[in-house]
Amino acid sequence: MKIILSNASSDPIYIQIVNQIRQSILSGELRAGDSLPSIRQLAKDLQVSVITTKRAYEELEKEKLIDSVVGKGCFVSGANKDFIREQRMTRLEEKMVEIIRESKELSMSKQDVLDYLNLLYEEEHTP
Template sequence: MNILISNTSGEPIYAQIVSQIRQMILQGELVSGTPLPSIRLLAKELQISVITTKRAYEELEREGLINSIVGKGSFVSGADQEFIREQRLRIMENKMKEIIDESKMLGIDFAEFSEMLKLLYEEETE
């Protein structure tokens, strides 16, 4: 499994793992039933704490993206991809509401806000 960890990122390591595995599942790189590396193996490969890896797997399990079976390991869930997408959209909407609230507090109007969003979006897709 190709997971890249950035120690300079402001994002916690467990969240980086969750984000990358989530993306692999949503993009179909990891399909239902695919076994994930054991918590210990992934921790060793990434040279991080087992506790950090365990936290990432627990978060993925809470989101319904993976299932863990004692003695067998963790596997990509058989959850409906549309259900998973809806969950992610809900999370995204909540983050967007926070950003909208912040922009209103700063006195940024919709035109300026949408221009900022457009520039950032285009910058990320290049």
């Protein structure tokens, strides 16, 4: 598992860690039962605070993506991928509702929002 942090990102470091570990789990790179680096080791490897990595692991545990076993470490949970996907879809839906509200406040039409979304989508998927 390789985690790359960006100081240029608007996301806090712990969120960058969470997102990358989550993606590794959902993509199958990390499988149920795989062990994760200790909180201290990950902090050392990434050159960040132990508090930062602890917070990232706590978030992943809340999402039921990892399990923490006292004295043993943290492991990828055996949680159902469909359940995890559904949780992510719910968060995505909440963000979309927020976008709809913001766009209405800006008096944007539905087509304007869709056009803008298509433009951003294409930019993200251009090599």
